Amino acid sequence: xxxxxxxxxxxxxxxxxxxxxxxxxxxxxxxxxxxxxxxxxxxxxxxxxxxxxxxxxxxxxxxxxxxxxxxxxxxxxxxxxxxxxxxxxxxxxxxxxxxxxxxxxxxxxxxxxxxxxxxxxxxxxxxxxxxxxxxxxxxxxxxxxxxxxxx
Amino acid sequence: xxxxxxxxxxxxxxxxxxxxxxxxxxxxxxxxxxxxxxxxxxxxxxxxxxxxxxxxxxxxxxxxxxxxxxxxxxxxxxxxxxxxxxxxxxxxxxxxxxxxxxxxxxxxxxxxxxxxxxxxxxxxxxxxxxxxxxxxxxxxxxxxxxxxxxxxxxxxxxxxxxxxxxxxxxxxxxxxxxxxxxxxxxxxxxxxxxxxxxxxxxxxxxxxxxxxxxxxxxxxxxxxxxxxxxxxxxxxxxxxxxxxxxxxxxxxxxxxxxxxxxxxxxxxxxxxxxxxxxxxxxxxxxxxxxxxxxxxxxxxxxxxxxxxxxxxxxxxxxxxxxxxxxxxxxxxxxxxxxxxxxxxxxxxxxxxxxxxxxxxxxxxxxxxxxxxxxxxxxxxxxxxxxxxxxxxxxxxxxxxxxxxxxxxxxxxxxxxxxxxxxxxxxxxxxxxxxxxxxxxxxxxxxxxxxxxxxxxxxxxxxxxxxxxxxxxxxxxxxxxxxxxxxxxxxxxxxxxxxxxxxxxxxxxxxxxxxxxxxxxxxxxxxxxxxxxxxxxxxxxxxxxxxxxxxxxxxxxxxxxxxxxxxxxxxxxxxxxxxxxxxxxxxxxxxxxxxxxxxxxxxxxxxxxxxxxxxxxxxxxxxxxxxxxxxxxxxxxxxxxxxxxxxxxxxxxxxxxxxxxxxxxxxxxxxxxxxxxxxxxxxxxxxxxxxxxxxxxxxxxxxxxxxxxxxxxxxxxxxx
Numbered sequence: 001x002x003x004x005x006x007x008x009x010x011x012x013x014x015x016x017x018x019x020x021x022x023x024x025x026x027x028x029x030x031x032x033x034x035x036x037x038x039x040x041x042x043x044x045x046x047x048x049x050x051x052x053x054x055x056x057x058x059x060x061x062x063x064x065x066x067x068x069x070x071x072x073x074x075x076x077x078x079x080x081x082x083x084x085x086x087x088x089x090x091x092x093x094x095x096x097x098x099x100x101x102x103x104x105x106x107x108x109x110x111x112x113x114x115x116x117x118x119x120x121x122x123x124x125x126x127x128x129x130x131x132x133x134x135x136x137x138x139x140x141x142x143x144x145x146x147x148x149x150x151x
Numbered sequence: 152x153x154x155x156x157x158x159x160x161x162x163x164x165x166x167x168x169x170x171x172x173x174x175x176x177x178x179x180x181x182x183x184x185x186x187x188x189x190x191x192x193x194x195x196x197x198x199x200x201x202x203x204x205x206x207x208x209x210x211x212x213x214x215x216x217x218x219x220x221x222x223x224x225x226x227x228x229x230x231x232x233x234x235x236x237x238x239x240x241x242x243x244x245x246x247x248x249x250x251x252x253x254x255x256x257x258x259x260x261x262x263x264x265x266x267x268x269x270x271x272x273x274x275x276x277x278x279x280x281x282x283x284x285x286x287x288x289x290x291x292x293x294x295x296x297x298x299x300x301x302x303x304x305x306x307x308x309x310x311x312x313x314x315x316x317x318x319x320x321x322x323x324x325x326x327x328x329x330x331x332x333x334x335x336x337x338x339x340x341x342x343x344x345x346x347x348x349x350x351x352x353x354x355x356x357x358x359x360x361x362x363x364x365x366x367x368x369x370x371x372x373x374x375x376x377x378x379x380x381x382x383x384x385x386x387x388x389x390x391x392x393x394x395x396x397x398x399x400x401x402x403x404x405x406x407x408x409x410x411x412x413x414x415x416x417x418x419x420x421x422x423x424x425x426x427x428x429x430x431x432x433x434x435x436x437x438x439x440x441x442x443x444x445x446x447x448x449x450x451x452x453x454x455x456x457x458x459x460x461x462x463x464x465x466x467x468x469x470x471x472x473x474x475x476x477x478x479x480x481x482x483x484x485x486x487x488x489x490x491x492x493x494x495x496x497x498x499x500x501x502x503x504x505x506x507x508x509x510x511x512x513x514x515x516x517x518x519x520x521x522x523x524x525x526x527x528x529x530x531x532x533x534x535x536x537x538x539x540x541x542x543x544x545x546x547x548x549x550x551x552x553x554x555x556x557x558x559x560x561x562x563x564x565x566x567x568x569x570x571x572x573x574x575x576x577x578x579x580x581x582x583x584x585x586x587x588x589x590x591x592x593x594x595x596x597x598x599x600x601x602x603x604x605x606x607x608x609x610x611x612x613x614x615x616x617x618x619x620x621x622x623x624x625x626x627x628x629x630x631x632x633x634x635x636x637x638x639x640x641x642x643x644x645x646x647x648x649x650x651x652x653x654x655x656x657x658x659x660x661x662x663x664x665x666x667x668x669x670x671x672x673x674x675x676x677x678x679x680x681x682x683x684x685x686x687x688x689x690x691x692x693x694x695x696x697x698x699x700x701x702x703x704x705x706x707x708x709x710x711x712x713x714x715x716x717x718x719x720x721x722x723x724x725x726x727x728x729x730x731x732x733x734x735x736x737x738x739x740x741x742x743x744x745x746x747x748x749x750x751x752x753x754x755x756x757x758x759x760x761x762x763x764x765x766x767x768x769x770x771x772x773x774x775x776x777x778x779x780x781x782x783x784x785x786x787x788x789x790x791x792x793x794x795x796x797x798x799x800x801x802x803x804x805x806x807x808x809x810x811x812x813x814x815x816x817x818x819x820x821x822x823x824x825x826x827x828x829x830x831x832x833x834x835x836x837x838x839x840x841x842x843x844x845x846x847x848x849x850x851x852x853x854x855x856x857x858x859x860x861x862x863x864x865x866x867x868x869x870x
Contacts, residue, residue: 001402018402018423025422029377034369035362037543039494040575041425044798047494074362081361089360093352093764096772097225098359099366099494099543124807131798133494133544134225135775136768137806 004064008033009076015064023059023067024048035074035102039131046130049103050074056110074102077109085109088147096134104130108144117148174210174324177283177332207236207279209287213307213321215242220252220261221268222515223355224493224542224549225772226827227765228268230354232276234762235269238346239280239339242320243307249354254517254537262516263542264550264646266729266825269761273823281336283327290326291318341759341820350764355541365541367498367512368572375500375568376405377421378561379428382413382581385791387439387641390414394432401427408564412553415561421572439641441791444487447612450638451485451589454610460634464620466691467630472604476595480669483591484658486853487786488584488612490793491647492803495543496578501558502568507534508559509568513542513549520552524559547646551583576796584786585647586614588654592662595630600670602681604630609655611637613644617651622727623700624663626693627681642788648776649828652728653835654853657781660724660836665849674723674840675708695727699819703734703754710815711736711752719749722840726833729825731757732817735774737810737837739845745861746842748778750811755830758821770830771812777834779804784854802856 006013008031015030022041027033027050036059039047043058050059053069077083085105095101104127111118111126118126123144132140208216217233233249236242254261260271284304291309292299295316303310307320341347358365383389393414395407403423408415414433418424473479499512501524508530514520517537525532542549558571573581588611595604605628609617615637625631647653667677682704685697704725707713713721713736720741725734738750751774760766783802787794795801839850848860855861 017420020426021420021422025420028369029420029422032371033362034364034371037366037494038368038421038496040798042575042797042799045494074360081357086360090352090356093350093356095225095353095356095359096227096768097494097542097544098353098355101359102362105360127806129805131494131803131805133492133546133776133803134768135772135779135804135809137775137804137809138771138812139768141806 004067006064006067007070009072010070017064019063019065021064023050023062023064023071026064027059027073033073033075037099037102039100039103044131045100045103046107047100047103049106049130051106051110054110054113056107074106077105083109084147084150085112085143087150088143092139092143092146094136094139094143096136100130100132104132104140108147112144112148118144120145174208175283175286175328176208177279207283209283209320209324209327211321211324213246213319215240215247215307215320217247217249218252219249220255222263222513222517222539222542223251224263224513224515224545226263226268226769227353227762228263230351231269231761231765232272233354234346234351235273235276236280238344239277240284241304241306241345242280244346244351246307251539251541253539254521256518261518263545264515264547266731266827266829269823270730270825277338278336281338282333285333285336286327286330287320287323289330290323294318294326348760348763350767351762352764366495366543367500367540368495368543370500370511370540370570372500372502372568375570376417376419376565377424378415378417378558378569378571379424379574379577380410380413380415380557380561380571381428381431381433382577383435384580385435385441386582386643387437387441387791388435389438391434391436393434397432398427398430401430406565407431408561410557410560410564412557415564417561417565417569425574442640442642443789443791444787447587447788451610454636454638455483455589455591455608458610458636458638460608460636461615462632462634463618464625464631464633464691466625466628469604469606469630469632472630473593473595475597476604477598478596478669479593480596480662480666481591481593482662482665482849482851483589484661484851485589486587486654487784488587488642488644488788489647489780489784489786490579490584490801491546491548492579493542493544493546493548496575497548497554497573498571499555499558500568500570501555501562503528503559503563503566507536510535510537510555510559511540512555512558513540514552514555515542515545515547515549516552520555523552523556527556527560528563546648547650548583551645553583575798579796579801580793582643583645584642585653586644587612588614588617590617590655590658592658594662594666594669596666596670600672602628602666602670604628606632608634609636611635612640612642613637614651617655619652619655621692621694623685623693623695624659624681626685626689626691626697629690631690641791649728649831652726652832653777653780656724656726656728656832657835657839657853660726660833661839661850664722664836664840664843673714675704675713678723678725679704695732699732699756700725700727702817702819703732703756706815706817707734707736707752707754710754710813711738720841720844722837722842722844724833724836724840726829726836728829728832729827731755731824731826731829733770733829733833735833735837737834737841739838739841741845746845748810748838748841750813751778751834751837752813753830754815754817755826756817756819756821757826757829758819758824760816761823763816766816766826767814769826770814773828773830774812774834775804775809777831778810778838779808781835781838781853782855785857
């Protein structure tokens with residue numbers, strides 16, 4: 001066990017865990033930020049996606065010892081749940097079971113920063129790594145496009 | 152509109168109900184499990200929900216609260232149920248609130264499965280809303296001293312039409328509670344629905360989109376421990392012995408205990424337990440047959456050729472029909488076992504205490520979960536509470552309560568509150584799969600291309616009911632024989648979204664397509680001929696409404712421009728399941744010589760659509776699910792163990808692979824029928840038939856991607 005300092009959603013946090021503990025389990029078990037989900041543990045489903053220094057990363061394979069930059073989770077994506085992506089997700093009424101949606105939105109938010117006006121095909125490529133077992137892909141894709149049209 | 156997850160004890164739940172004090176509380180219950188009459192009665196708020204199946208309250212603040220008992224796994228029941236009540240009540244939707252109820256055996260049909268919740272509860276929910284509305288109108292009329300007939304209701308107000316006076320529901324709630332509950336109330340004409348049939352957003356959106364702890368895996372209780380179980384990786388084996396010395400010394404590990412299903416590691420955090428589980432040294436011994444997929448392939452053929460079948464249906468003289476046939480078509484279709492893979496893996500919280508058991512988590516039939524825990528621990532059911540969390544998908548997996556029992560067992564052994572978690576690997580290798588099946592279809596055609604005989608023999612791995620013998624094409628063929636064979640295997644199986652029909656529909660619709668080809672007829676025309684025959688004079692029993700079947704068939708042909716398009720290859724399929732009718736046309740193009748599904752037209756008759764947005768999600772999600780598993784769902788066994796164990800070697804459909812979907816709901820005038828499942832079964836057949844048009848190759852097994860259409864063109868697979 002060792003002490004690690006992290007910046008999560010703008011706050012300094014300190015956790016006492018083993019160095020190989022994936023960020024996902026630090027967030028969920030140590031910090032009780034459970035919006036970030038476990039789906040596969042091998043970076044294949046995207047449910048655990050968070051931002052590190054603004055870029056989308058898979059927290060399930062990222063050891064806490066490798067986290068050197070600020071982390072943003074779904075709980076910190078916006079103060080009032082009104083990030084353009086969250087607004088778009090609500091407007092398009094995306095969620096079914098909803099379990100994958102935090103990861104989907106984190107991927108989308110990071111993607112739109114690098115490509116603010118994507119085409120439908122670019123959205124599909126960017127979101128291809130995130131599984132939705134309910135098959136809500138049509139609405140997810142539409143919501144990314146709707147978000148891209150917001151300020 | 153908002154939703155609230157109730158994370159409360161039973162005691163808190165009763166207390167919660169008293170917040171409606173002073174308002175109107177209506178309890179309503181069924182008189183029998185499948186009865187079509189419901190009793191609605193006024194109740195003292197403090198007594199709620201005693202003897203109620205659902206309930207509805209209107210507070211003095213005008214807030215309408217509806218208690219929804221059914222587990223929510225993405226079928227959107229938390230939104231659909233209150234919509235039905237609110238419409239009949241003429242409530243302002245913004246002032247409606249829905250609460251997820253904990254398990255209570257007094258609730259009616261508190262389960263999610265069989266696409267049955269809305270069809271079952273539809274008349275009850277309507278009557279509840281209409282009853283409350285009538286009582287509010289009576290209360291207003293009494294206060295104003297006017298006849299009730301001069302009053303109407305809209306947007307949570309009662310309005311006196313001649314004078315234009317109005318009173319809000321909150322102001323009337325207490326007086327309404329004193330009005331005798333009417334025994335008969337008039338329900339709305341369907342044309343007067345305001346909410347029903349429109350698209351209403353998921354009431355849990357805000358919580359979901361901001362990452363609130365809604366799911367079982369998110370549940371946390373101070374002092375709880377985390378547990379995982381290493382189960383035997385091979386079916387047909389059991390734990391012989393294990394050495395936990397090293398594991399017990401690992402950081403955070405509290406205990407290692409043997410359970411009925413394997414060896415449980417209990418510790419202070421998920422990651423510590425995950426690591427420790429991998430370090431366990433366990434030896435296994437044989438306890439049953441140890442099978443590989445090659446064995447299953449062989450067993451299927453042996454059973455189809457020589458197995459002892461149970462006859463499910465027999466019409467006419469099948470042997471004579473085949474003897475007299477001008478042409479016979481005989482084909483086998485096979486599918487693998489499939490894991491459900493809800494994205495939230497299995498998990499449950501259990502705390503076995505001196506005086507009872509507390510259970511919290513995601514399951515589809517909480518009643519049977521509680522019974523199973525009661526049996527295991529020999530603790531009376533009334534000492535066991537079960538709170539439902541939101542479910543991160545189900546697909547049938549959470550109809551089985553093995554993981555609930557495991558949680559209770561581990562908590563009992565370590566005498567502590569425990570959250571039991573399955574990893575994805577546990578989930579995929581842990582059984583309760585869709586059964587592998589193989590069907591043999593035979594059709595006899597006369598010299599005019601009429602189907603005069605039909606045989607279906609199905610073999611299911613741990614499935615003694617592989618057929619739907621009163622579905623189409625039964626009723627259309629004079630001489631017919633339908634048989635089923637169960638082949639026991641240690642590989643555990645269970646219901647998977649649209650049980651049996653998730654594969655049977657594809658096999659049957661692909662086969663009928665091939666029979667149409669042999670008959671020299673257009674596939675749609677061929678089916679319509681059979682359906683017209685049923686309409687004129689059905690042979691024996693038919694469970695489907697032939698007019699609705701014909702209607703969706705004709706509509707999808709028209710919408711898709713069936714047979715008139717150039718540059719795309721179309722395949723047709725139609726299926727009746729869970730009381731609904733869905734016809735589909737899939738469109739395939741060839742890209743670099745390989746078929747790609749570009750578009751699917753779907754026409755669904757599910758009776759009255761309740762929430763248009765939710766209904767679209769169920770159908771589109773069902774199509775994506777059906778297409779994905781038909782194309783990609785490869786799941787094999789080697790020496791008793793699943794060879795695919797996570798998403799790097801088990802392929803699920805992803806965004807770039809989805810087709811455009813054109814969806815149309817038929818306004819057939821019927822009450823709502825099922826919708827969580829019926830769109831999935833026809834998809835595989837439509838896609839298979841379109842692939843045939845494009846390539847000339849029939850798809851006889853799933854996944855399609857393993858067939859030579861996909862593997863031979865470039866010499867390598869696309870995955």
